Amino acid sequence: METITYEYGGGLYVNLTNRCDCACIFCLRQNGNRGSIYADDLWLDHEPSRQEALEDLLRRDLPSYEELVFCGFGEPTFRMEDILWLTDELKKTVPGLPPVRINTNGHGCLISGRDVVPELAGRIDRLSISLNGATEETYLARTCPRDGAKAWQAMLDFTRSAAAAGIEVTMTAVDRGMEPEELAACETLAASLGARFRVRHYIDS
Numbered sequence: 719m720e721t722i723t724y725e726y727g728g729g730l731y732v733n734l735t736n737r738c739d740c741a742c743i744f745c746l747r748q749n750g751n752r753g754s755i756y757a758d759d760l761w762l763d764h765e766p767s768r769q770e771a772l773e774d775l776l777r778r779d780l781p782s783y784e785e786l787v788f789c790g791f792g793e794p795t796f797r798m799e800d801i802l803w804l805t806d807e808l809k810k811t812v813p814g815l816p817p818v819r820i821n822t823n824g825h826g827c828l829i830s831g832r833d834v835v836p837e838l839a840g841r842i843d844r845l846s847i848s849l850n851g852a853t854e855e856t857y858l859a860r861t862c863p864r865d866g867a868k869a870w871q872a873m874l875d876f877t878r879s880a881a882a883a884g885i886e887v888t889m890t891a892v893d894r895g896m897e898p899e900e901l902a903a904c905e906t907l908a909a910s911l912g913a914r915f916r917v918r919h920y921i922d923s
């Protein structure tokens with residue numbers, strides 16, 4: 719049984735895709751895991767349609783969660799159109815819907831081939847964007863994006879633009895292999911882009 723939605727902490731997480739444009743050295747998928755501490759089986763043998771995802775979401779008591787989080791075992795912005803459609807449908811039909819967040823690597827504009835920030839503004843309340851390196855060199859070494867240096871720049875531009883559009887943006891870094899000095903530099907970079915910063919602890923299962 720594939721997992722489209724699952725609970726973690728006080729939030730409800732939505733898993734729409736395995737696809738990703740990165741190959742992060744710390745990614746759970748790198749060592750063949752199909753799940754994580756969050757849920758046993760997050761690998762999707764087929765991506766749910768937007769309708770399947772909506773039906774799954776509507777079976778939940780959505781107002782009881784603190785947040786609705788599009789994440790995925792891959793990069794959720796590969797399903798950008800569907801995330802926006804789902805958010806619109808839920809906001810129309812569910813009174814008391816909690817804030818909507820996307821956990822992303824920040825490559826949504828690159829992946830979509832257009833500036834998506836105007837479409838997110840007013841719909842998506844929060845973004846968590848993976849930083850994972852205070853410089854282009856360290857970022858590329860850790861995340862190995864298929865588009866190389868363009869991905870670093872796209873992530874920075876997306877963050878700055880989303881924060882300027884009024885979305886609450888938090889950048890995050892996994893603490894594996896990062897010295898305190900580099901984490902501090904990440905925090906400074908995040909602040910310069912208008913974002914908050916949070917360190918995430920590495921999870922190896």
Ligand code: SF4
Pocket residue numbers: 738739740741742744745746747791792793823861
């Ligand atoms: S961006 Fe996320 S899903 Fe993609 S490889 Fe990195 S950690 Fe894994």
